[in-house]
Amino acid sequence: MSVTGLCQICETNEAEHSCSNCGTLACADHWDEALGLCAECAATVERGDDRERVQPDDLDDDDVMRF
Ligand SMILES: [Zn+2]
Ligand SMILES: [Zn+2]
Secondary structure, X not given: OOOOOEOOOOOOOEOOEEOOOXXXXXXXXXXEOOOOEEHHHHHHHXXXXXXXXXXXXXXXXXXXXXX
């Protein structure tokens, strides 16, 4: 699939990919080949995983200690 336009992340390089998650055009530098997502989404996915697991920790540690 060819993409026309500039990378929307660095706005410098020619975009080579279109993120299937957010639609952002990304150059090779801002494309995560492994995930098939732009760098921003790749970062969100990687952090998001942690955050979802961490969410229960939003409860104070004290609350957990009661159990
Ligand atoms: Zn870029
Ligand atoms: Zn994206």
